[in-house]
Amino acid sequence: MLRNYLFIAWRNSTRNKLYFLINHAGLAIGMTACIFMVEYANFELSYDTFNQQAGDLYRVVNDRYQDGKRVQHSPMTYSAVGQAMRHEFPEVINHTRVAPLASRILIADDQKMGKQNGMAVDPSFFGMFSYQLIAGNRDLVLREPDEIILSESCARKLFPDVGSNVASLIGRLVNLERSAVPYKLTGICYDVPDNSHLQFDFLVAYSSLYRGGNRYWKSADSSFTESYFYHYIQLKPGSDPKRLEAQLPGFSQRYFRGNKVTGSTEKFSLQPLLKAHLYSDFGAEIGKTGNATIVWGALLSALLILSIAWINYINLATARAVERAKEVGIRKSSGATRTQLVFQFFSESLLSNFLSMLLAAGLIYFVQARFNELVQRNLSIHYVFGEGLQSNSVTFGLLLIILSGICIAGFYPALVLSSFKPVDVLKGKFSTSSRGVILRKALVSGQFAVTIALVAGSIIIYQQMRYAAQKPLGLTLSQVLVISPPQLLENDSSFITRSRSFKEELKNLVHVKAATNSGRIPGEDLHRMFDVHRPDKLSSPRFAVNNMSIGEDFLDLYDIKLLAGRNFRSTDYNEDLSKVRTTLLNESAAKLFGFPTASEAVGKSIILYERPYEIVGVTHDFHQKSIHHPVEPVVMMPNYSLYNPISVKVEPNELTTTLAAIRQVYDRFFPGNVFAYRFLDDQFNEQYNADRVVGKVFALFAGLAVLIAALGLLGLSWLATRQRTREIGVRKVLGASVQNIVLLLSGDFLGLILIAFLVAVPVAWFVMQRWLTGFAYRISINAWVFVAAGGLALLIALITIGYQTLKAANANPVKSLRSE
Known part of the structure; x- marks a missing residue:
């Protein structure tokens, strides 16, 4: 029986090639888009789920307030926090401190590798997180201050002759920049x-930071005053983190003397x-x-x-009811039950969706690499079945939605088609029935509402990205080359003199305009200073401000203008x-300290590091x-x-020669x-990567929505003109013009687009306002923006239905009436 159902389903599906193509193309495109997005969503939601104890791991974050205003919101906190929490709270069973060591140089034998993070x-790090070691004992590593662990790729680059046995590297020595004592390699992960x-290329023992009285990290072991560290804690299984959080205000009062410090x-x-990945602000x-x-x-x-693709299927299946009404009438007259007819039409739905899935699989195979470029991720079909949110919830949700969609798309047309009364159908009375018309119109409006909303969203994202690219920043980033600092030198008394001489020699190069040092470059977070105030005002308020060290050419190189x-x-x-x-202030800082004008701030003082600095x-x-x-x-x-990057302003011509000359001087x-080196404008613009991905994805989905909606409208208009062939012939015989016929056939569809426009505008406005x-x-x-999106939808509709309506309106009425 099933074989017979499938055979009839295949014959009916392929009988009309245009109907077959529209149905399966729309479904395949919709499924492909959905699977791609599930890949992306599952990957993003799977962050850190590989850690076996992820559900019990938390990081400590802290906010600072001055005068009731939040001045810092950061996961960076004090080195003593984790130890104190474990001592205070029995539910805290483990903790690890993390200090980032970004863009460092590793040295082994004669091999040097820069920009390693x-x-x-x-030592508790490996007891909490599930990073796996290829070699080394995870229970014993990083207990001594001179130990280091390398990632496999880092180890192979640093020791290029290692071959296949990376475990043989255990015990080798690695220098981290100017470290007086080399690190012993105790693990490969x-x-x-x-x-x-x-993300890291290497790990070192935390105790290395404060060994030998290291003056740069003297507070690394236990401090409640300097906040350069990150903390992760592990709670006892079943512990309530909210209950622990409720005790943290008292903990802060006992240990942190912020009001004094x-x-x-x-x-x-x-x-x-x-x-930590998706919900970080x-x-x-x-x-x-x-x-x-x-x-989401x-x-x-x-x-x-x-x-939208399923709506197309439902619309086309029910709109085609007139053509299949006689088939249903004959089969019922021959003894077929409604249950048999339902299963027959449902098998057609299953076959259509199965064929569309096969087509979607082919599309995914050929388009996966391009999609990965679009979202800047290395995705594959594997992520559809990967874990997100500690479970396969997204995948199960997708399967549930697809199965529900297939059932709805199959059963509804099946129930409609199987409900025809054979007597009425065979007498020809069914052709005037309005069954399902209201639902089909609602579904078409829904299709175009989604399409209009996506198109409007794409336009708004494009406008915001263009605004970001064109907005004056108060500085110039183009043609600025940023050179990593010379980290293998001692920061002795000769460094300032050598640095100045280096910059002067760079300026003498033909295509170099300027050079300068700075503690941070545009695009990077600045250090925060607290308790900054004016000494010339009684009860002067204390402020938190950003701090930046700069060379004397910094303002000129970046075209930052002086107000006074x-x-x-x-x-x-x-x-x-x-x-x-x-010190120098920017305009916002001058206003913060209460100076009415920039010129009035010049010559005054502010207290930094407990001593006065002249503005x-x-x-x-x-x-x-x-x-x-x-x-x-x-x-x-x-x-x-020593750790200040060097900014160099260069001319765009002969850049290769200029880079070679700069390297020789360096x-x-x-x-x-x-x-x-790196170009600053590229690095600065990386801050908009996520927004650009959103814009591209929105544009892609808007295009797909337009395509699928157009395919559905094409099928519906084609079926509508076929079903109204006799009516069109009668109207033409009675004197109706081609224009009258075109307006008659297209009027219903254009009205539905107007309804879609009215629905889409408030929804799109609300969503995009939230994004902005x-x-x-x-x-x-x-x-x-919304008028343009609605106009585009209207234009697509006119183009889609125009050919069919013109063809029907220009047809010979005698021929159409004779065929009836």
Whole structure:
């Protein structure tokens, strides 16, 4: 019986080639889009789920408040926090501190590798996280201060002759930049999974930070005053994190003396490890972050696309009811039961969806690489069946939705078609029935509502991205080359002199315009200073401001304009930082400290590090980070450091020759160091990568929605004209013009698009308004965006149904009446 059902289903499906193509093309495209988005969503939701104890792991985050205003929101906190929590709270059974060691140089024998990212961690790190070792004992590693672990790829690059046996490297010595004592290699770990928010090339023992009285990390062991560290804690299984959080205000009061140290109050909280990737709005973030709104929005869009495809199937199947009415009447007259007919039509639905799945599988195979480029992820069909949110919830949800869609798309037309009364059908009375018309119209309107909303969203995202690219930043980023600092030198008294000489020689190169040092470059987080205030006002309020050390050419190189006063001079710099006494403010900082105008701030003082600094100048505000973030108060100080990157302004012509010349000068002044560079505008614009992905995905889905809706409209208009052949013939015989016929056939569809427009506009406006709140500086949504989206949908509809309606209107009425 089933074989017979499938045979009849195949024959009916392929009898009309256009109907077959429209149905399966729409379903296949919808399924392909949905599977791609499930790959992406499952990957994003699977971050850190490979950790066996992920459900019990949390990271400690803290907020600082001054005068009731939050001035810091960060997962970076104090080195003593984890130890104190484990001592105070019995539910905390383990903890590890993490100190990032970014862009470091590793040296082994004569091999040097720059730009390696590592972390200093406690020995408990491997007891909490499930990073796997290829070689070494995970229970014993990182217990001594001179131990290091390398990732497999890092180890193979650093020891290129290792061959297949990386375990043979255990015991080898590795230097981390200028480390006085080499590190002993005690472990090789597998490369960190892509879905880990912590990414590293190497790990060193946390105790290395404070061994030998290391003055840079003297507070690394136990401090409640300096916050350069990250903390992860493990709770006893079954513990209530909310109950623990409720005890943290008391914990803060016992251990943190913020009101005495920085003039601020401190509030600690816990963030589940499984939310660290998608739900992070913190500054100074250590890990890879995503956006939950984008993930769920993309998944919803994919389901809407698939729904549009199913709507097409339902509409076309029910609209085709007239053509199959006689078939149903004859089969019922021959003794077929309604149950048999339902199974017959349902088998056709199953066959259509199965064929569409096969076609979708082929599309995925050929398009997967392009989709990966679009979302900047290394995805595969494997992620459809991977775990997200600690379970296969997304995959099960997808399967449930697909099965539900197949059932609905199959059963509804089956029930409609099997309900025909054979007497009425065979008498020809069914042709005037209005069964299902209202539902089909509602579904068509829903299709175009989704299409209009996606098109409008794509236009708004494009406008915001263009605004971000064109908005004046208060500084110039183009043609700026950033060279990594010479990290293999001692930071001795000769460094300032050598650094100045290096920059002067760079300026003498033909195509180099300027060169400077700075503690941070545009696009990076700045250090935060607390308890900054004016000494000339009684009860002066304390402020938290961003701090940035810069060279004397920084303002000129980046075209940052002075509002008042002067730039730094060479005499403002001193290797003894206790003798530095001058500072520059940006306009926001000058206003924060209560100066009515920029000129009135010049010559005044502010208290930094508990001593007065003279304000020698005030600059225009500039965007240190992307327009996601507001411009904040910045205090600039004259300072050179060994770890300051070097910015070089170059001319665009003969860039290869210029780079070679810069490298020659660098190697002469800083022999033995690794020369590495990057272009600043590329690095700065990486802050918009996630937004660009959203824009591309929206544009792709909008295009697919238009295509699928157009296919459905094409099929419906084709069926409508076929079913109204006699009516058109009669109207033409009675004198109706071609224009009258075209308006008659297309009027219903155009009215449905108007309804779709009215539904789509408020929904799209609300969603995109929410998305725009993620930008401190954003566009206003204009009405013309929705008019354009609606106009595009209308144009697509006119083009789609135009051919069919014109063909029907121009047909010979005598021929159509004779055929009836």
